[in-house]
Amino acid sequence: MGVLGMLVRMAWRRLRADVTRTAFTLLGIGLSIFLLSSILIISTSFTASLRELLEEFGGNHVYVTPGLNPMPGGNAHVFHDETLRALRGVNGVREAIGIRLAAYQVGVGGETRILPVMFITLGNPSVVADAYKFTSMLREGRFFQSADEPGVILGADAADKVFSRPVHVREILRVDGKAYRVIGVYGKLGTPDDRNVYLPYAVGQKDFGIRAYDMIDLIVQEGVDTASLEERVERLVKRLEGFTPLVLTPEAVQEEVSDTLGLATAFLSMLALVSLIISLISLANTYLAIVEQRRREIGTLRALGMQRWQLALLIMIEAGMVTLLALLAAYVLSILVLTLLTPVFRQALPTYQLIIPSHQLVGIGVIVLLAAMLLAALPSMILQREEIISLLRS
Amino acid sequence: MLIVEADHVWKEYSLGEERVIALRDVTLRVEEGEFVTIVGRSGSGKSTLLHLIGLLDTPTRGQIRIRGRDVSRLPDSLLSAYRGRMIGFVFQTFNLLPTLTAWENVALPLRIVNVPERDVHFRVRDALERVNMLHRAWHTPHRLSGGERQRIAIARAIVHDPLLIVADEPTGNLDSENGLAIVRLFLTLHEEGRTILLVTHDPDLSRVGTRRVVLKDGRIIREEKLSERDRREALRVLAGRE
Ligand SMILES: Nc1ncnc2c1ncn2[C@@H]1O[C@H](COP(=O)(O)OP(=O)(O)OP(=O)(O)O)[C@@H](O)[C@H]1O
Ligand SMILES: [Mg+2]
Secondary structure (H helix, E strand, O other), X not given: OHHHHHHHHHHHHHHHHXXXXXXXXXXXXXXXXXXXXXXXXXXXXXXXXXXXXXXXXXXXXXXXXXXXXXXXXXXXXXXXXXXXHHHHOOOOEEEEEEEEEEEEEEEEOOEEEXXXXXXXXXXXXXXXXXXXXXXXXXXXXXXXXXXXXXEEEEOHHHHHHHXXXXXXXXXXXXXXXXXXXXXXXXXXXXXXXXXXXXXXXXXXXXXXXOOOEOEEEEEEOOOOOHHHHHHHHHHHHHHHHOOOOEEEOHHHHHHHHHHHHHHHHHHHHHHHHHHHHHHHHHHHHHHHHHHHHOHHHHHHHHHOOOOHHHHHHHHHHHHHHHXXXXXXXXXXXXXXXXXXXXXXXXXXOOOOOOOOOHHHHHHHHHHHHHHHHHHHHHHHHHHOOOOHXXXXXX | OEEEEEEEEEEEEEEOOEEEEEEEEEEEEEEOOOEEEEEEOOOOOHHHHHHHHOOOOOOOEEEEEEOOEEOOOOOHHXXXXXXXXXXXXXXXOOXXXXXXXXXXXXXXXXXXXXXXXXXXXXXXXXXXXXXXXXXXXXXXXXXXXXXXXXXXXXXXXXXXXXXXXXXXXXXXXXXXXXXXXHHHHHHHHHHOOOOEEEEEOOOOHHHOOOEEEEEEOOEEEEEEEOOHHHHHHHHHHHHHOO
């Protein structure tokens, strides 16, 4: 068994003798580690799942928007037909889809709802359908067959919201009082677009008098140099519309999403970290009290020939055991809870998958373990400066 | 053979401005096989002297020598090693570790210095047999009586075969019957050849050894050899107290 075995056994006995204290220490450290690991796991899972979604859905999209400086009353800048046509001619662009987003009253039966209506140009319907995964994601019905077909396609959430029951193709949907036949229902994407109602742009021109695009979605060819494309698009729009647009390449979108998630994660992790630090400080405090309480015991061990480092090690092992238990329990618990929550997250993000950042968790575990052991040993080291006889006399 | 000696030892405690001189120029030699008792009134410096000889504390002046080697100014780690191997402590308050069994308490001095586990087993067994406590080996201290605890503590003090057993008022927390049993145990250990240094304020108890040292105000004021007759007489008096 040797010294180390003896120290481990002594520490273990101590923990079992002080069940209440051990339980509270476990709880304190365990909870903050639970928070930290949960945040870490969630953010890792979401980031990876979102990236997958973006790759699957937006890998070849470049969004041209008027920029992020809306004026009172909406964006001052819009795009016109001439620009759309010119963009279709840009090298590397397969298709340019003009988009107009507006909110209208949408009704079925007696009920009326305000829903976002997305007008999209259908230059080549099959390319557009492909670009938006309509071909593969339609839950029901079909995509538009011609650029001015007066039909409507519902996003998954819009369908549920308006009909509150399984929707059937061929039902009539009133958009701002005008009647359109439902020709398709989109599957769930997990993005805000799920709430949209889709109409062909040509129908919008005729029935709603829309004249310009809020955004142009460029479907680009594989392997195109997005940086140079971005520059060419900017110059072209500047020349035709008189302003420099904001061009969002897939890389930029991904970066944006990662940045936002990263920021949220960093903030939440900071909070969890602070709570972890607090519980580590309270651990040190606990051990200060424990060590004070065991003055005579420590004096006795020193009288029996125990070295200072052995005593410090004894306390470190004791704190290390509690922390290790807390770590394991917290990790197991957070993985368990997040596994149970997976279906819930999947509702928000269909591609969501639980990913456990095991390297990071192990890293954090090692750091927390070392910190706890050092913090616990500190009081005992201070105490050992005292003379043995004064320890024994307590 | 000379085992330990305190050579012109002084011990001063300073409490802020005030200084207390606990020992003044004390010289004491303990030979192998002796049973030395130190007696004196409360505050005379008995414990202080014992602590110096037991290497728990260092003298302000003078030397503590173990087998001729001055150990009074060794670094802590060496001092701990000496203490652990050479000295066996018996305290008035037993000082057993409450979370360990009797067996584990007795094994402590061996395990601290990494004695092989096989030897630990035999030596602990032997020590517990000596104090007649083998049957309670797996009990924790709180389930033992005061007298039983002190037996375990004595087993712990002899298990590593120390040069010297030091005991500070080992019967102080026991009733006279249990106290007498512990005294008899010390006598047996002495007969087996062990060297013992025992502190007491009880004049009768101080006569059970082979030599008696009287302390007063930090000085040795008398030293006397005790005869076999003195010892028997002292034991008779102690037994008569019940
Ligand atoms: N740590 C200390 N600080 C200050 N003074 C001390 C300290 N330890 C002992 N003393 C003083 O030294 C003197 C001798 O103390 P010591 O404990 O050696 O006496 P003792 O003979 O063992 O007494 P008792 O029989 O009561 O145990 C006393 O006056 C005591 O107050
Ligand atoms: Mg004393």
